[in-house]
Amino acid sequence: MRLPRTLLAASLLLGGCRDPFPRQPGPALRFYEQGTQQTFYDPSGRLLRRLTDVDADGVAERVELFHPDRRVWRLEADLDGDGRIDHWEVYRPDGELEKVGRSRAADGRPDLWLVPDGRGGLSRREVDEDGDGRIDRVEHLEGRALVRVSLDGDGDGRFDRWQSWESFRLTAERFDVDGDGAPDRQLRFDRSGSVVAVEPYP
Secondary structure: OOHHHHHHHHHHHOOOOOOOOOOOOOOOOEEEEEOOEEEEEOOOOOEEEEEEOOOOOOOOOEEEEEOOOOOEEEEEEOOOOOOOOOEEEEEOOOOOEEEEEEOOOOOOOOOEEEEEOOOOOEEEEEEOOOOOOOOOEEEEEEOOEEEEEEEOOOOOOOOOEEEEEEOOEEEEEEEOOOOOOOOOEEEEEOOOOOEEEEEEOO
């Protein structure tokens, strides 16, 4: 049974991920192994997590965590088999997909989250540009068109720039000049991208 080795892999895959079912001191978890899967239950029989060793090398490439009603809460996967997580899925309690994470830097941490709109498209993209674990760019979409962008320009963890887009061009950008978290200055652009107005906002 590959329990110790796979448990080690699971701990690496889940690093930095808040476990929704923290274990309290008490009876040991119940563990079952079948083929390439290992499944863990708490002492009452509640499903907690499932590990899948896709290529049977003793290292789990797929880890699923579950809500109390047995629906998947979070999925983490190593899709390219390099030993690092590169794909994340987070689900709402009703079972609907909330967002999908990707690692553009291939460092085992998500730096891009895609949020579905429920109609087969995306409602927004959330980007960690500098790799510090915080979202500093949010792109809002309608269909395939970019309509708004929120940016943390100075990296302090707060948005301070807001852009408006129309027909794939930037039409206005607002700035938080005094640092109170609200826009107070606006630039407006013409169709060529030139600034046509610098004005207070609102």
